[in-house]
Amino acid sequence: MYLEQTxxxxxDVxxxxxxxxxxxxxxxxxxxxxxxxxxxxVTLIGALEEHFGIVVDDDDISASTFATLGSLAHFVEQKAG
Known part of the structure; x- marks a missing residue:
């Protein structure tokens, strides 16, 4: 679910x-x-926050978060969970 939505x-972004x-x-x-x-x-993080109802702090984000689509989807799932 998170992978496809991400x-x-x-x-789109x-x-x-x-x-x-x-x-x-x-x-x-x-x-x-x-x-x-x-x-x-920045735009992508805002769109993810809005869509999934999450809050992403600057400290949460690292290059590894955006390494692959899977790592980004996993990050979103952790924040949403």
Missing amino acids: KTILG LNLGPAAAALTADSPLLGSLPELDSMAV
């Missing part, structure tokens, strides 16, 4: 279009998606 939000459908849990994000710059990370 993928949808990521695709980054305007990936059909390319978003090809993303898997192992798909690398930071450094691999040119659309995922610092401003996009």
Whole structure:
């Protein structure tokens, strides 16, 4: 559930279009998606907070959170749980 919803939000925020459908849990994000710059990370976090009803503190976020789609989805699941 979290993986698919996170993928949808990521695709929407980054305007990936059909390319978003090809993303898997192992798909690398930071450094691999040119659309995922610092401003996009801020926008993405806001969208995830709104969609899942979570609060993400600056201290919660690290590069490993955005390493792959799976790591990001896992992070969201931990925050929502």
